[in-house]
Structures are given as structure tokens and as C-alpha cells.
Amino acid sequence: GAVVSQHPSRVICKxxxxxxxxxxxxxxxxxxxxxxxxFPKQSLMLMATSNEGSKATYEQxxxxxxxxxxxxxxxxSTLTVTSAHPEDxxxxxxxxxxxxxxxxxxxxxxxxxxxxxx
Amino acid sequence: SQKIEQNSExxxxxxxxxxxxxxxxxxxxxxxxxxxxxxxGRGPVFLLLIRENEKEKRKERLxxxxxxxxxxxxxxxxxxxxxxxxxxxCALPPGYSSASKIIFGSGTRLSIRP
Numbered sequence: 010g011a012v013v014s015q016h017p018s019r020v021i022c023k024x025x026x027x028x029x030x031x032x033x034x035x036x037x038x039x040x041x042x043x044x045x046x047x048f049p050k051q052s053l054m055l056m057a058t059s060n061e062g063s064k065a066t067y068e069q070x071x072x073x074x075x076x077x078x079x080x081x082x083x084x085x086s087t088l089t090v091t092s093a094h095p096e097d098x099x100x101x102x103x104x105x106x107x108x109x110x111x112x113x114x115x116x117x118x119x120x121x122x123x124x125x126x127x
Numbered sequence: 128s129q130k131i132e133q134n135s136e137x138x139x140x141x142x143x144x145x146x147x148x149x150x151x152x153x154x155x156x157x158x159x160x161x162x163x164x165x166x167x168g169r170g171p172v173f174l175l176l177i178r179e180n181e182k183e184k185r186k187e188r189l190x191x192x193x194x195x196x197x198x199x200x201x202x203x204x205x206x207x208x209x210x211x212x213x214x215x216x217c218a219l220p221p222g223y224s225s226a227s228k229i230i231f232g233s234g235t236r237l238s239i240r241p
Contacts, residue, residue, distance in 0.1 A: 051233070052231045052233045058228055115161070121170045
């Protein structure tokens with residue numbers, strides 16, 4: 010199946026700094042990627058839909074100026090958590106659809122990035 | 128907006144038995160419903176998709192049913208094994224106009240004891 014990678018897998022930063030997380034589709038081109046956040050023992054919450062070459066679409070309650078998304082190519086989307094605070098500590102997961110596989114709406118998920126803000 | 132409920136937060140069963148997980152949804156009937164497996168500290172892995180016009184779908188030891196009248200999907204693992212222990216998530220599109228994105232239920236943590 011299609012492979013999605015994320016980098017870094019873990020990051021620890023100080024409060025007030027910005028952190029960039031990369032999501033790559035390794036063997037397919039993804040016009041659409043999705044970013045999720047997951048708190049311990051909770052389900053995945055969709056944050057935004059990342060569209061190649063255009064602005065991301067954010068879910069209600071997600072601050073677009075706080076979580077900057079850039080989908081500059083068909084294989085890379087980045088999520089930047091700006092001015093991170095301890096409450097931003099979470100597990101961030103991206104996913105992508107591979108339209109070339111003709112698998113309607115199946116999403117392939119990355120391994121996730123564990124962000125800890127001190 | 129769509130709401131999804133997975134009734135059991137945790138389910139503990141004996142190896143070899145059939146595990147049955149429930150996913151209920153409210154409001155409109157989605158065009159499809161998906162089931163994912165998530166292991167601790169990892170991203171979800173797609174298992175099965177069932178469309179609104181399908182009543183049942185099978186894949187090896189997995190079986191999914193979709194009852195659009197009850198607004199419910201059941202996920203079965205037959206001949207369960209300790210390696211099946213994980214969190215299982217159901218997911219579906221949040222609205223008719225959002226066919227590409229999905230929202231997840233809260234998940235059921237399944238434990239298979241030897």
C-alpha cells in the first residue's frame with residue numbers, strides 16, 4: 010500500500026518556540042492531505058485539510074494562525090505550530106489519499122509526531 | 128453535524144472467541160463507513176470500508192456489517208488472537224459535501240487474553 014512518512018517522530022521544545030512537522034507521501038502524489046491531533050486515550054480530531062497549491066481548510070475551532078499549513082508540492086505538507094505552549098503538546102498525525110490507487114476514500118496515515126512543549 | 132459513538136471504551140475477551148465492536152452514528156446516513164486499527168504511539172491503519180449499499184464485507188478473519196436503518200456498523204474479529212489487541216476506530220465522512228475527509232469515533236480498546 011501507499012506509504013506516508015512524518016518527520017520528526019518526536020520533538021521537545023520550549024514554550025514560545027515554533028515547531029515544523031513534515032508529512033510526505035513516499036510513493037504517490039497526494040493532492041490532499043489531512044492533519045489530525047490526538048490527546049492521550051482520545052480519538053483523532055481532524056484539524057485541517059491541506060490542499061496542494063491552495064490554502065488549507067481548517068476545522069471549526071482550529072486557529073489557522075496558530076497551526077500553519079503549507080502544501081507546496083504533491084508529496085509534502087508541513088504543519089508549523091507557532092509559539093507553542095504546553096497545551097499544544099499532543100500526538101500529531103497526517104494522512105493522505107492516493108487517487109491513483111482507485112481506493113475510494115481510503116486514507117494512509119503517517120506514523121505520527123509526538124510534540125512535547127515544556 | 129455527524130456524531131459517532133463507539134459504545135465500549137474497552138473490551139476484554141478470551142483468545143479464540145469472536146470480538147464484536149459497535150459503531151453508531153446519528154444524523155444523516157453516510158455514503159460509506161471505515162474501520163481502522165491503531166496501535167499505541169502509531170498512526171491508524173486502514174482495515175475495511177463498507178458502502179451504504181453493502182450489508183456486509185469480509186476480509187480474512189474480519190467482518191463488517193452496515194445497517195443504515197439502525198445507523199450502526201458492527202465489526203467482528205473471529206478466532207481472535209493476542210496480536211489483535213489494539214484500538215479499533217470507526218470513521219465516516221462528516222457530511223454529504225465532505226466526501227474526502229473523515230471523522231473518527233472515540234475508539235474501542237480491544238484486549239485479547241491468552
